[in-house]
Amino acid sequence: MNKTFKIYALLFIIIMVILALFEVNKKEVTDWRKNFDVDKKTPFGLxxxxxxxxxxxxxxxxxxxxxxxxxxxxxxxxxxxxxxxxxxxxxxxxxxxxxxxxxxxxxxxxxxxxxxxxxxxxxxxxxxxxxxxxxxxxxxxxxxxxxxxxxxxxxxxxxxxxxxxxxxxxxxxxxxxxxxxxxxxxxxxxxxxxxxxxxxxxxxxxxxxxxxxxxxxxxxxxxxxxxxxxxxxxxxxKESQFFMRFILSNPPLKYAWWIFLGGLVLFVFFNAKRKQRIVPIIEPLENTSVDFVKSIGNLYLQEGDFHDMMAKKAQYFLNKVRLDLLMDTANLDDNFLKKLQIKTGQPIDKIKEAISLIKIAQDPYASVMKEDLSKMNKLLDDILK
Missing domain, CATH: 3.40.50 (Rossmann fold)
Structure with a gap:
C-alpha cells in the first residue's frame, strides 16, 4: 500500500466520521409543508x-x-x-x-x-x-x-x-x-x-x-x-417520474447518495493524472502432447517396426484389462477368454482372434505385417470400447 493511497483513505475516513457526527446530532425537523398527500403522515398530509x-x-x-x-x-x-x-x-x-x-x-x-x-x-x-x-x-x-x-x-x-x-x-x-x-x-x-x-x-x-x-x-x-x-x-x-425520486425522498438514502457522489468526485480529482501502465500480453502455454504422440507415431511408421507397435498395443490392452476389469492376464487360456467375453459382452470369435494377435505380438520372433497391426488395433479398441 503506497503512501498516496493511505492519504486518500485517511481523508475518506475523516469525512465519513464528520458526516456521521452530523447525522447523530441532527434534530428531527417537522415537515410543515401543506402537501395534502393521502400517503403522508406529516402534519398537513391527508x-x-x-x-x-x-x-x-x-x-x-x-x-x-x-x-x-x-x-x-x-x-x-x-x-x-x-x-x-x-x-x-x-x-x-x-x-x-x-x-x-x-x-x-x-x-x-x-x-x-x-x-x-x-x-x-x-x-x-x-x-x-x-x-x-x-x-x-x-x-x-x-x-x-x-x-x-x-x-x-x-x-x-x-x-x-x-x-x-x-x-x-x-x-x-x-x-x-x-x-x-x-x-x-x-x-x-x-x-x-x-x-x-x-x-x-x-x-x-x-x-x-x-x-x-x-x-x-x-x-x-x-x-x-x-x-x-x-x-x-x-x-x-401521481408520482414524480424522476428516476431518483425514491432515493431523494428518503433522508438516509439521500445522504448516502451524496456521499457516494462526493467520494466519486474526489477519486476522479486525485486520479486524473494517473496512467495505467501497459500490461504485457502473456501467451498461454501450448499443449504439445498431441504433437508428441503424432511424432512418435510417424517415427514408428517410418521405421516400419510394426511388431514393436503391436507389442506395445498388446501390453497397453492387457494393462487396461487388469485395471478396469480386474482380471489376471498371466495366462491367456480358454478360462481367460470366457471371463473376458462375459465382462465385455463381445462375441467369442472376436475375442479369440484378438488374443491370437496378442500372442503373436508377444512372440519376439514372429513376423507381422502392417495389416496385422491395423487389425489388432481395431479388435482391441472394439473389445474395450
Whole structure:
C-alpha cells in the first residue's frame, strides 16, 4: 500500500466520521409543508382522513386517479357525489363536473386557491384577509352552532367575497380583529349542488387528530347526499417520474447518495493524472502432447517396426484389462477368454482372434505385417470400447 493511497483513505475516513457526527446530532425537523398527500403522515398530509374516509362515507367512497375529464370521458355514472381536495382542476375537467352536477350529482370542492373558472361559474370572488395566527371555522346552520374547529397553525386566510344572491353561505371564518369571512358556500347548478370550502386544513392529520375536530368534518360532509362518492385524487397520487425520486425522498438514502457522489468526485480529482501502465500480453502455454504422440507415431511408421507397435498395443490392452476389469492376464487360456467375453459382452470369435494377435505380438520372433497391426488395433479398441 503506497503512501498516496493511505492519504486518500485517511481523508475518506475523516469525512465519513464528520458526516456521521452530523447525522447523530441532527434534530428531527417537522415537515410543515401543506402537501395534502393521502400517503403522508406529516402534519398537513391527508393520511388520517384517507384511512377514516370509508367510515365517514359509509363505505361508498371510491378513489379515482384519473382527472374528472379523463374519467367521465370513459364512464357514465348515475347520480353521485364528487369530492376534490386541494387538487388541480383544469378547464375541461371543470366542465365535466358541471355537466354531472346539472344532471343531479353533488360536488364538494375543498381548496385554498381554486381556478377562476370555478368562481365565475358559481358566483363569488376569492379574497384573502390578513388573519392572525389563530382563527375559528364555524358553520352558520344553528344545528351545528356548537361544532367548530380552531386553526392554530398556518391558516390560509382564504375566503369568499362579493357572493351572488343565489349562493348560500354555510360556514364562516371567525377572527377577533376582522369581520367574519365566508369560507363554505353552496350553489345550485341544474338538478344538483356545488359546495366549495376554502380551508382544506381541517382535513389534515394535525387537526383531525385533535379531540373534537372530527365532528366539524362530519358536519361539512353531511350536506352532500348519502350516495356513492368519487374522490378524485389524481394530482396527489401521481408520482414524480424522476428516476431518483425514491432515493431523494428518503433522508438516509439521500445522504448516502451524496456521499457516494462526493467520494466519486474526489477519486476522479486525485486520479486524473494517473496512467495505467501497459500490461504485457502473456501467451498461454501450448499443449504439445498431441504433437508428441503424432511424432512418435510417424517415427514408428517410418521405421516400419510394426511388431514393436503391436507389442506395445498388446501390453497397453492387457494393462487396461487388469485395471478396469480386474482380471489376471498371466495366462491367456480358454478360462481367460470366457471371463473376458462375459465382462465385455463381445462375441467369442472376436475375442479369440484378438488374443491370437496378442500372442503373436508377444512372440519376439514372429513376423507381422502392417495389416496385422491395423487389425489388432481395431479388435482391441472394439473389445474395450
Amino acid at each position: 393520511f388520517v382522513f384517507n384511512k377514516e374516509a370509508k367510515y365517514l362515507f359509509k363505505n361508498k367512497l371510491y378513489k379515482i386517479e384519473d382527472s374528472p375529464y379523463e374519467y367521465y370521458d370513459k364512464n357514465n355514472r348515475k347520480n353521485h357525489n364528487i369530492l376534490i381536495i386541494e387538487s388541480d382542476i383544469d378547464e375541461e375537467s371543470w366542465h365535466k363536473i358541471l355537466d354531472e352536477v346539472a344532471k343531479g350529482s353533488d360536488a364538494m370542492i375543498i381548496g385554498a386557491r381554486l381556478p377562476k373558472e370555478i368562481s365565475d361559474s358559481i358566483g363569488y370572488y376569492d379574497s384573502e384577509i390578513a388573519f392572525a395566527e389563530e382563527n375559528v371555522l364555524k358553520l352558520t346552520d344553528k344545528k351545528y352552532q356548537n361544532d367548530y374547529i380552531k386553526l392554530d397553525k398556518f391558516p390560509s386566510g382564504q375566503g369568499f367575497s362579493y357572493i351572488k344572491p343565489q349562493v348560500e353561505i354555510l360556514g364562516k371564518t371567525v377572527e377577533e380583529k376582522n369581520k367574519d369571512q365566508a369560507n363554505f358556500i353552496k350553489a345550485k347548478i341544474g338538478k344538483g349542488n356545488i359546495y366549495v370550502h376554502s380551508e382544506p386544513l381541517f382535513l389534515t392529520n394535525y387537526y383531525l387528530l385533535k379531540s373534537g375536530n372530527v365532528k366539524y368534518a362530519q358536519d361539512v360532509f353531511s350536506y352532500i347526499q348519502d350516495q356513492e362518492t368519487l374522490w378524485f385524487v389524481e394530482s396527489n397520487t
